[in-house]
Amino acid sequence: MEFLKESLPPLSLSEAIGEASRCLYCWNPPCVTACPTGIEIPKFVKRIETGDFRGAAEVILKANFLGGTCGRVCPVEELCEGACVLTKLKKPSVSIGRLQRFAIDHFWAKQKLPSQWHIQIQKKKKVAIVGSGPAGLSCAATLAQLGIEAVIFEKNRLPGGLSTYVIPSFREPIEVSLKEVEEVKKLGVPIHTEKELGKDFSLEELRTAYDAVFLAIGLGKSPQLQIPGEAYFLDSLEFLSRAKLEPWSLPNANNIVIIGLGNTAIDCALVAKKIAREKVSILYRKRLEESRAYPKEIEKVLKEAVPIQFLTMVKEAVVKENKLVGLKCQRLNPHSILDSVGKKEQTGIEFFLPAELVIRASGQQKPLWITTMAIELDNGFIKVNEKYETSLPKVYAGGDCIRKKGMFSTVHAVEDGKKAAFSLAASFS
Amino acid sequence: MIELSIEFAGIRSINPFWLASGPPTNSAAQLNAAFEAGFGGAVWKTIGTAVENVSNRYSSYKKWDRILGLNNLELISDRPLELNLKEIQEIKKRWPDRAVIVSIMEEYDREKWEELVKKVEASGADGIELNFGCPHGMPERGTGSKIGQDPILCREVTSWVKRVTRLPLIVKLTPNVTDITQTAKAAIEGGATALSLINTIQSISGVDLDTFEVLPSIGGKSSYGGYSGEAIKPIALSLTAKVASMEMVQEKQVPISAMGGISTWRDSVEFLLLGASSVQLCSAVMLNGFRIIEDLLSGLKHWMEAKGFSSIADFRGKSLSHIVPFHQLEPTFKQIAQIDPQKCIHCFLCYIVCRDAAHHCIDLTDGKALYPVIPSSGKHEWMFPKVRPEDCVGCSLCQHVCPVDSCIEMITMEAQKLELRPGIQMKSWEAIGKRATGEVLYGCSD
Numbered sequence: 001m002e003f004l005k006e007s008l009p010p011l012s013l014s015e016a017i018g019e020a021s022r023c024l025y026c027w028n029p030p031c032v033t034a035c036p037t038g039i040e041i042p043k044f045v046k047r048i049e050t051g052d053f054r055g056a057a058e059v060i061l062k063a064n065f066l067g068g069t070c071g072r073v074c075p076v077e078e079l080c081e082g083a084c085v086l087t088k089l090k091k092p093s094v095s096i097g098r099l100q101r102f103a104i105d106h107f108w109a110k111q112k113l114p115s116q117w118h119i120q121i122q123k124k125k126k127v128a129i130v131g132s133g134p135a136g137l138s139c140a141a142t143l144a145q146l147g148i149e150a151v152i153f154e155k156n157r158l159p160g161g162l163s164t165y166v167i168p169s170f171r172e173p174i175e176v177s178l179k180e181v182e183e184v185k186k187l188g189v190p191i192h193t194e195k196e197l198g199k200d201f202s203l204e205e206l207r208t209a210y211d212a213v214f215l216a217i218g219l220g221k222s223p224q225l226q227i228p229g230e231a232y233f234l235d236s237l238e239f240l241s242r243a244k245l246e247p248w249s250l251p252n253a254n255n256i257v258i259i260g261l262g263n264t265a266i267d268c269a270l271v272a273k274k275i276a277r278e279k280v281s282i283l284y285r286k287r288l289e290e291s292r293a294y295p296k297e298i299e300k301v302l303k304e305a306v307p308i309q310f311l312t313m314v315k316e317a318v319v320k321e322n323k324l325v326g327l328k329c330q331r332l333n334p335h336s337i338l339d340s341v342g343k344k345e346q347t348g349i350e351f352f353l354p355a356e357l358v359i360r361a362s363g364q365q366k367p368l369w370i371t372t373m374a375i376e377l378d379n380g381f382i383k384v385n386e387k388y389e390t391s392l393p394k395v396y397a398g399g400d401c402i403r404k405k406g407m408f409s410t411v412h413a414v415e416d417g418k419k420a421a422f423s424l425a426a427s428f429s
Numbered sequence: 430m431i432e433l434s435i436e437f438a439g440i441r442s443i444n445p446f447w448l449a450s451g452p453p454t455n456s457a458a459q460l461n462a463a464f465e466a467g468f469g470g471a472v473w474k475t476i477g478t479a480v481e482n483v484s485n486r487y488s489s490y491k492k493w494d495r496i497l498g499l500n501n502l503e504l505i506s507d508r509p510l511e512l513n514l515k516e517i518q519e520i521k522k523r524w525p526d527r528a529v530i531v532s533i534m535e536e537y538d539r540e541k542w543e544e545l546v547k548k549v550e551a552s553g554a555d556g557i558e559l560n561f562g563c564p565h566g567m568p569e570r571g572t573g574s575k576i577g578q579d580p581i582l583c584r585e586v587t588s589w590v591k592r593v594t595r596l597p598l599i600v601k602l603t604p605n606v607t608d609i610t611q612t613a614k615a616a617i618e619g620g621a622t623a624l625s626l627i628n629t630i631q632s633i634s635g636v637d638l639d640t641f642e643v644l645p646s647i648g649g650k651s652s653y654g655g656y657s658g659e660a661i662k663p664i665a666l667s668l669t670a671k672v673a674s675m676e677m678v679q680e681k682q683v684p685i686s687a688m689g690g691i692s693t694w695r696d697s698v699e700f701l702l703l704g705a706s707s708v709q710l711c712s713a714v715m716l717n718g719f720r721i722i723e724d725l726l727s728g729l730k731h732w733m734e735a736k737g738f739s740s741i742a743d744f745r746g747k748s749l750s751h752i753v754p755f756h757q758l759e760p761t762f763k764q765i766a767q768i769d770p771q772k773c774i775h776c777f778l779c780y781i782v783c784r785d786a787a788h789h790c791i792d793l794t795d796g797k798a799l800y801p802v803i804p805s806s807g808k809h810e811w812m813f814p815k816v817r818p819e820d821c822v823g824c825s826l827c828q829h830v831c832p833v834d835s836c837i838e839m840i841t842m843e844a845q846k847l848e849l850r851p852g853i854q855m856k857s858w859e860a861i862g863k864r865a866t867g868e869v870l871y872g873c874s875d
Contacts, residue, residue: 014493014494017493018493018494021492021493024776024778024832025778026775026776026777026778027776027777027778027780027781028777029776029777030775085774085775085776085832088774088775089774089832089833
């Protein structure tokens, strides 16, 4: 199926070497500063240029075990590539993301990790990791390389978290995510799937059975809009995971409407466009400049000719004979929003928008059950200090579940997992 | 009015651009196309002793997709001698205003050379070029650079040819010698009316890291080749200047036809400025075709217009006077590097090369003082490379690595400001030499 393929083709050997040769090899370069995981970018790029692909991959994997995922899903325009000094010369930046993908794909396809990376796991201390998304995997890989025993518990059937279930195939095919999971396992980390915290075991049990716990539980579904007929909407995460894993299960629809304009909403729109090739449109309560989506991503939906209706809210779902047929929408008065935040007067016109499939992509919600744990929260997110320690002794957390502000992308979760692992190791020594 | 025509050792040519002896001058059809495109002359691919060529014959030295140099193992013409002579005759008849010169090479046998020269003379060619430079295949048979590397052989063979021809006699010199002026002198003593240089530089262009074969691989084996193309231009420029500066060359006004890495009109002008009377191209044509002549002519003409020159003679050799022996360079001339913080893109290449390979005189400073406006985010932007003028020796390495146009400039210091480094005083080379050994080391002979 076409939409399951990666949209960017891999770089050919000659393209990769040519692209790598554009790197100025800056000293103390801004691209490295801009990389949340601090990959020594010019070093790996130069190694690609000279044909030392294995050496290039080692540089990447040392700093970021999920380099294959990050090379694909990182918002590089906002990070390394955005910082590339070439842009100051009005030249295109070095395609760091694609070069990273080239090096890692080449490595995993043909080679194994160097033997010195496989440290004998010492059975002295044992860490339980909850969640096998990027934060959990990164933590596990780092711990394993430090010789510390780690076990991952994953609530879903497949490990990998958002990379496996949610990131659209055109960005990252599922094989890439599962390959990284395999490599973490090869380092000596068992992953127990379909084991959910709060259901199959409690945090207290983990704290008793293990020397430390790392919570990498991510976030939940989109919050309810609290409008009539909402039960007919599909949650964005569910839509994306069905599109990735079981696209045949999605309902047929002539009109697909996405509510929200964050990065997830954009992924939904792009996937919907690829799957359905039908009318896809976005409804957004706010203005363009209020969207938290990356500008490059908004550009993508506009290029795909997906109309975005700004300052529009959904009043209710219109259901006929038990089937969703459309939405009752209303325009918002822009001035009233500007004047009184939170008191949005709905003074605009009302209209009907036909829709057989509506995807709710208005942000991710904090999992409700964490409020039931005796753990200190900060605005609904798990509160951690700079060592990734939570309020509970020996319990650490990282990834989306602690990210209360700023950008959150896979690469930040990877860095959380890595740093938390170092903190854990330090606490054991 | 711009006049591009030249007279070279009595040979008239409508412009100074000739095709060098090589694959592009293998046949009358090629010369015809080259002359139609606008080339002023051509040196016919070396004829003479019979050879057998191999396949393949080329390998290149590349930086990604850009060819820096070309390595070849092609021998002299492998076509029948009589066919070559017939075509030379035809092409000269058809193009009377172009220079048609024939490159020749024979084994070390006087009679063979004499016989070949007579045949070439009968073809109506404008001149003869002696190929004393081929660095591959031919030396093993006692000819090519074997002759060109030995001043005695060079003089002897030149004199053999000179005795049997009245045609202008150009000796093509090999760069594969320690001192090119020795062989240049021998050629003139042997009777050369003109010199051409340089032939290719003996080379190995690379080794295949998977097969361990040397490139180009001819069924798994290779041999020493001849290197040409852009990469050899600096070597060719230097040898041209050396020969053009020779007393004997200047006194006898021996014209020089220069070549070696010329691919643009700019390259050509550089050789003319260093004393060449005509220039020859081969690799650039091999990589782009004859059409480049249009750009060569256009560039040269427009440059001459801009500079107010009306003929090649107006500027030929003009830059030679700017070359002096090292000890005549001015020791009190002092420059220091200056970095423009407004143009800096913070790659810090200048900093790292100065720190690791020059004189440790670039600091990274807080940019706030230098840059009142905060540029876009990133903490490194607060750091700026800044030259410590009192320690800068003005080597200019930083300027060369800087990727930004005119971001680093070399500022010439006034003489009175030179006493910047305590304890160091600027003296003449003579004084420095005296201080070191007690007597004057430099500056005696000139």
